[in-house]
Amino acid sequence: xxxxxxxxxxxxxxxxxxxxxxxxxxxxxxxxxxxxxxxxxxxxxxxxxxxxxxxxxxxxxxxxxxxxxxxxxxxxxxxxxxxxxxxxxxxxxxxxxxxxxxxxxxxxxxxxxxxxxxxxxxxxxxxxxxxxxxxxxxxxxxxxxxxxxxxxxxxxxxxxxxxxxxxxxxxxxxxxxxxxxxxxxxxxxxxxxxxxxxxxxxxxxxxxxxxxxxxxxxxxxxxxxxxxxxxxxxxxxxxxxxxxxxxxxxxxxxxxxxxxxxxxxxxxxxxxxxxxxxxxxxxxxxxxxxxxxxxxxxxxxxxxxxxxxxxxxxxxxxxxxxxxxxxxxxxxxxxxxxxxxxxxxxxx
Amino acid sequence: xxxxxxxxxxxxxxxxxxxxxxxxxxxxxxxxxxxxxxxxxxxxxxxxxxxxxxxxxxxxxxxxxxxxxxxxxxxxxxxxxxxxxxxxxxxxxxxxxxxxxxxxxxxxxxxxxxxxxxxxxxxxxxxxxxxxxxxxxxxxxxxxxxxxxxxxxxxxxxxxxxxxxxxxxxxxxxxxxxxxxxxxxxxxxxxxxxxxxxxxxxxxxxxxxxxxxxxxxxxxxxxxxxxxxxxxxxxxxxxxxxxxxxxxxxxxxxxxxxxxxxxxxxxxxxxxxxxxxxxxxxxxxxxxxxxxxxxxxxxxxxxxxxxxxxxxxxxxxxxxxxxxxxxxxxxxxxxxxxxxxxxxxxxx
Numbered sequence: 001x002x003x004x005x006x007x008x009x010x011x012x013x014x015x016x017x018x019x020x021x022x023x024x025x026x027x028x029x030x031x032x033x034x035x036x037x038x039x040x041x042x043x044x045x046x047x048x049x050x051x052x053x054x055x056x057x058x059x060x061x062x063x064x065x066x067x068x069x070x071x072x073x074x075x076x077x078x079x080x081x082x083x084x085x086x087x088x089x090x091x092x093x094x095x096x097x098x099x100x101x102x103x104x105x106x107x108x109x110x111x112x113x114x115x116x117x118x119x120x121x122x123x124x125x126x127x128x129x130x131x132x133x134x135x136x137x138x139x140x141x142x143x144x145x146x147x148x149x150x151x152x153x154x155x156x157x158x159x160x161x162x163x164x165x166x167x168x169x170x171x172x173x174x175x176x177x178x179x180x181x182x183x184x185x186x187x188x189x190x191x192x193x194x195x196x197x198x199x200x201x202x203x204x205x206x207x208x209x210x211x212x213x214x215x216x217x218x219x220x221x222x223x224x225x226x227x228x229x230x231x232x233x234x235x236x237x238x239x240x241x242x243x244x245x246x247x248x249x250x251x252x253x254x255x256x257x258x259x260x261x262x263x264x265x266x267x268x269x270x271x272x273x274x275x276x277x278x279x280x281x282x283x284x285x286x287x288x289x290x291x292x293x294x295x296x297x298x299x300x301x302x303x304x305x306x307x308x309x310x311x312x313x314x315x316x317x318x319x320x321x322x323x324x325x326x327x328x329x330x331x332x333x334x335x336x337x338x339x340x341x342x343x344x345x346x347x348x
Numbered sequence: 349x350x351x352x353x354x355x356x357x358x359x360x361x362x363x364x365x366x367x368x369x370x371x372x373x374x375x376x377x378x379x380x381x382x383x384x385x386x387x388x389x390x391x392x393x394x395x396x397x398x399x400x401x402x403x404x405x406x407x408x409x410x411x412x413x414x415x416x417x418x419x420x421x422x423x424x425x426x427x428x429x430x431x432x433x434x435x436x437x438x439x440x441x442x443x444x445x446x447x448x449x450x451x452x453x454x455x456x457x458x459x460x461x462x463x464x465x466x467x468x469x470x471x472x473x474x475x476x477x478x479x480x481x482x483x484x485x486x487x488x489x490x491x492x493x494x495x496x497x498x499x500x501x502x503x504x505x506x507x508x509x510x511x512x513x514x515x516x517x518x519x520x521x522x523x524x525x526x527x528x529x530x531x532x533x534x535x536x537x538x539x540x541x542x543x544x545x546x547x548x549x550x551x552x553x554x555x556x557x558x559x560x561x562x563x564x565x566x567x568x569x570x571x572x573x574x575x576x577x578x579x580x581x582x583x584x585x586x587x588x589x590x591x592x593x594x595x596x597x598x599x600x601x602x603x604x605x606x607x608x609x610x611x612x613x614x615x616x617x618x619x620x621x622x623x624x625x626x627x628x629x630x631x632x633x634x635x636x637x638x639x640x641x642x643x644x645x646x647x648x649x650x651x652x653x654x655x656x657x658x659x660x661x662x663x664x665x666x667x668x669x670x671x672x673x674x675x676x677x678x679x680x681x682x683x684x685x686x687x688x689x690x691x692x693x694x695x696x
Binding site: 055057058059061062063064065097099101102103132133134135137138139140141142144146148150 | 403405406407409410411412413445447449450451480481482483485486487488489490492494496498
């Protein structure tokens with residue numbers, strides 16, 4: 001973790017639970033018209049008129065989802081928000097509120113929690129969502145973070161995983177595989193640090209992929225873009241576990257097959273040269289590395305002119321009849337079945 | 349924990365995350381008209397027309413909120429639901445949906461999780477709420493449960509903590525102190541069991557208070573009752589931390605004082621005799637013992653005829669001007685200041 005030059009430590013016990021919550025949440029501002037009552041009651045009250053509501057929740061556990069030896073707490077707070085907001089955007093919805101629950105052991109001083117909440121507040125401001133409640137409690141061991149996000153969407157505008165049709169185009173936003181390769185760099189540096197704590201590694205050539213791992217962004221901009229160009233995807237999902245795992249979700253729930261073209265998968269140059277450095281196949285990483293939080297969607301062929309040439313959207317394949325199965329078409333024109341092998345499997 | 353006569357153990361690793369979720373949630377039925385899309389997408393989609401939404405969330409950590417050595421998992425699942433639904437009812441709202449996230453270590457076999465989810469399903473059915481999503485992940489140490497509940501309420505009907513006025517009556521539902529004394533019995537029996545695992549204690553005289561601890565109920569019935577008798581409380585809160593802690597919340601947020609009459613506090617006979625057995629003052633337990641999940645509300649004096657004589661509602665005091673302070677009026681007519689000393693403090 002980043003060195004603290006002024007290691008002031010206020011024990012949490014000095015504050016008590018209510019004061020702690022008050023202290024940690026005093027900077028959260030309510031900005032949504034739909035937030036009638038935020039933090040400070042048994043529950044939050046929201047009003048959306050004729051809007052629909054979307055809710056998503058995630059639980060992040062130390063040692064499972066993050067390693068505090070290289071994840072700064074501020075980044076962790078930010079990422080916990082992004083992970084959830086990404087799920088809301090994957091519904092074609094506008095994220096509006098979140099609740100945050102945190103369990104911490106006594107080894108965390110107040111300042112550490114402040115860092116964590118600073119990251120949460122930064123994300124709340126950037127994504128324009130209200131933090132409307134939560135729970136803060138103690139933990140006997142590691143840090144636990146639970147986030148629930150709520151969003152709104154006009155009736156009939158929510159995009160599910162189940163709407164893809166044969167011949168729809170498969171479209172991915174941004175580029176993928178970066179977050180996973182960033183994690184490989186961080187884990188390698190952690191091992192180096194264990195052997196030689198004095199080492200000052202030059203990570204400047206990996207900046208992009210490390211940021212993809214430590215400070216990912218949710219694609220709020222894509223939801224706004226889709227509205228501008230008047231495209232409603234037929235199905236959509238966010239890429240948290242990896243492209244193969246997510247496309248299988250779309251296929252199974254939509255009862256379709258898919259052909260993905262290996263040479264179309266968008267990769268950043270840093271992903272390509274880091275894969276070479278680690279002697280891993282970059283397509284494997286694109287398919288199975290997780291945590292990119294890009295969006296994977298299917299779009300009707302007739303919408304192709306609207307998305308064509310947009311630098312944010314890459315067509316990587318198309319949907320087929322279900323009995324055609326799910327395949328990757330390689331550069332050498334071979335067809336390989338797509339198997340689920342998400343982020344968790346890779347970690348084993 | 350209750351002995352398992354047929355200890356079949358299916359390792360969680362056999363299923364994988366998606367199959368596990370599918371398996372655990374297959375018995376959840378969607379019953380709410382407002383549930384457009386439940387489990388199975390990135391997020392749930394709800395629609396409430398002109399209704400308002402309420403959301404509440406809680407995080408339960410093994411070793412902090414529960415001790416698996418005497419809490420059966422089914423009861424734990426049930427209680428995790430009740431704790432959250434209670435927050436929704438405390439808003440004068442109707443609970444409609446919940447999300448449940450769980451982190452477990454490998455020491456839990458599938459059957460243990462099934463027990464946990466059976467308790468969740470039982471509560472979902474009894475309280476008529478839909479389980480609309482969640483997250484299941486692994487934990488490096490203990491069991492973690494995070495629940496977010498959502499409810500609906502007509503515009504203008506939500507009851508906050510901040511609406512109490514001087515001269516309003518302070519009303520509590522049911523009786524209090526039972527859950528805390530039930531915990532004392534369970535902890536004593538745990539110690540006895542450590543010394544002599546063969547002991548078969550007779551706990552029949554403590555049935556009510558043990559049930560209050562292990563299987564509390566949320567007061568959905570009270571929200572329905574208030575509607576029937578046409579009473580809208582001026583403020584309301586659920587008693588999770590203890591009467592004194594909750595009444596302080598009402599006073600501070602409403603900017604009023606309070607006089608509570610010791611001889612009016614409703615106690616079950618089992619609480620009284622168990623307090624005698626443990627040589628503890630029962631009023632102290634009523635004020636500071638937590639987890640009863642009764643409702644504490646303030647009601648305008650003009651509504652008194654509507655609540656008078658109702659066995660579910662006990663008037664225990666009245667609100668005063670803020671500068672009069674917060675006091676307990678003892679049986680000997682002394683005035684003692686009320687101090688926050690919630691459930692957590694008692695545990696120290």
